[in-house]
Amino acid sequence: CRVEPGTAVRIMTGAPLPEGADSVVRFEDTDETLRSGPSAEIGILKEVEPGWDIRRAGEDIARASLVLSRGVVISPSEVGVLASLGRQAVKVVRRPRVAILATGNELVDVGQPLPDGKIYNSNSYSLAALVSYCGGIPEILGIARDSEDSLVARLRKGLTADMLLTSGGVSLGDYDVVKDVLAKQGEIGFWTVRMKPGKPLAFGMIKGVNKTGVGRGIPHLGLPGNPVSSMITFELFARPAILKMMGKKNLARPLIEALIEDEVVNTDGRRIFARVVVSRRGEQYFARLTGPQGSGMLTSMALANGLAIIPEDSEGVAAGDKVRVMMLDWSEKQAYV
Numbered sequence: 502c503r504v505e506p507g508t509a510v511r512i513m514t515g516a517p518l519p520e521g522a523d524s525v526v527r528f529e530d531t532d533e534t535l536r537s538g539p540s541a542e543i544g545i546l547k548e549v550e551p552g553w554d555i556r557r558a559g560e561d562i563a564r565a566s567l568v569l570s571r572g573v574v575i576s577p578s579e580v581g582v583l584a585s586l587g588r589q590a591v592k593v594v595r596r597p598r599v600a601i602l603a604t605g606n607e608l609v610d611v612g613q614p615l616p617d618g619k620i621y622n623s624n625s626y627s628l629a630a631l632v633s634y635c636g637g638i639p640e641i642l643g644i645a646r647d648s649e650d651s652l653v654a655r656l657r658k659g660l661t662a663d664m665l666l667t668s669g670g671v672s673l674g675d676y677d678v679v680k681d682v683l684a685k686q687g688e689i690g691f692w693t694v695r696m697k698p699g700k701p702l703a704f705g706m707i708k709g710v711n712k713t714g715v716g717r718g719i720p721h722l723g724l725p726g727n728p729v730s731s732m733i734t735f736e737l738f739a740r741p742a743i744l745k746m747m748g749k750k751n752l753a754r755p756l757i758e759a760l761i762e763d764e765v766v767n768t769d770g771r772r773i774f775a776r777v778v779v780s781r782r783g784e785q786y787f788a789r790l791t792g793p794q795g796s797g798m799l800t801s802m803a804l805a806n807g808l809a810i811i812p813e814d815s816e817g818v819a820a821g822d823k824v825r826v827m828m829l830d831w832s833e834k835q836a837y838v
Contacts (some may be wrong), residue, residue, distance in 0.1 A: 509543060524553035562586070572748040574636075597746040599632045599739075600659025601625050602642040604652060604670040604679060605726060610644060623799065624668040624731045628724075631735050637664075637743045652682050660709035663746060665719050666739060669726030671701040679703060679723045687718065695813055697771040698730035698796035702738070727796035733774050733808065736829070755828045759786035761809055766817040773811035776801040779826055788826050806830050 504510050504521035512519065532544035562568060568586065569579060575593065583591060608622045609615055622644055629639035640662060645655040647670070659665050670679035671692060683689050683705045692703040703723030711717055722739050724731045741752040757779070765775050777788040791804040807826040811818055818824055 518555060523551045523555075524549050525555055527554060572750050574749075594746075594748040597637045597663040597743055598640060598661075599637045599664045599666060599743065600640045600642055600662035601628050601632070602645055602652075602655050602659065602665070602667045604645045604647065604667060606647045608644045608669075623728055624724075624726070627728065627732055627799075628666055628668065628735060631732065631740070632666075632743065635740050635743050636747055647678060649678055649682055649685075652678055653686070656682070656686065656707065660707070660719065661712055662709070662719060664739070664742065665707055665709075665721040666724060666735070667721070668724045668731045671703045671723040671725060683707065683721060683723065687721065692723070694734075695771050696734075696737075697769070697773045698727060699725055699734040699737075699774075700771065701725050701730075702734050704738070725796070728799045729776070729802055730796045732802050736808070736827075737774075757786055757807075757826050757828060758823055759788040759807075759809070759826050761818055761822055761824045762787055762789040762820055764817065764820050765790070765809070765811050767811055767813070767815055768817075770813055772813040773809075773817075774827075775809040775811060776805035777807050777809045777826060778805060779807045779828065786826070788824060 502510065502519065504519050509526070510519050510522070512525075518525070526545055526547075526549055530545070530547050532546060562582075562585075568582060569575075569591075573579060575583075575591075603622045603625045607619055609619045610622050611626065615621060625641045625644075629641055632639040640659065642655050642658050645652040645667075652670070656665070667679055680689065680692050680703055683703060687705050687707040689703060689705040693700055694702045701723075702725065703721075705721050705723075706718035707721045709717055709719035720742065722734075722742075724734045724739075736754070744752045759777075759779055761777070765773060767773055775794060776791045778791055779786055779788050781787070788807065788809050791801045792798070794801060807828045810825045810827060
């Protein structure tokens, strides 16, 4: 029906505007009583202007406009936008599958009895959590012993993955076989980095196959065996690569400037990534060490919300010096806000 001047018709929220109408009044802005009879009336409790409470076609998304950019993560909001456009499906970049393998005769899997002289395989689970946290799909391959045969056998289980992570077996020890296997099964790009913790780090390409059996190269990162070294090298090398595989453009963690509250000495010319807790007092950020900074101190990572960067060409920093800090959990851990 046509709405004539001085008249109204009741519609539901979101319904098309009836012909002749030029504004909408919410039910709660009326006296909420529809009088009966041949000349039913309703009381309007506020002044109404033409165009009031009308959502015009295209005001949210105009014709031919870009709705979602390449690389955007499909979150609940994006799902709603797509549904509002009637799209049942869109093309996406699939989440990369990351195979994770720990190496070492000293390792025992979680849940098993722990004999004297052995340690639990914490790295596989820390790395799997990190992979999931940045959007990948982790696949734990178990533990390879310190022999080429054991390592090759385990590696074969991960040759259909998009990336391969190993922990341990890349330093200068007698049983560090990852570099040897990497050289035989593919090629080595580099196997040491001037950083602390995390100096022993191997990168190369392993000969793998896709799901159809076609050969291809798989990027392989041989991370250090020490737990903290493993996690920090993941942050600096594996995480950006995984994000790149997913089509993301912003690959770096946020960097801030803070005053460090503890002395950090640099004795061997490596770039130090010190685990710190960042807090803000007024307009200034402050960073304090989480405690002992040994590369086996997992609690130093659990307590940290940032990594203070000490340049490799310096002798360290004194308490009160300015440092750059790479924030690990800028939005999740709010101690510094």
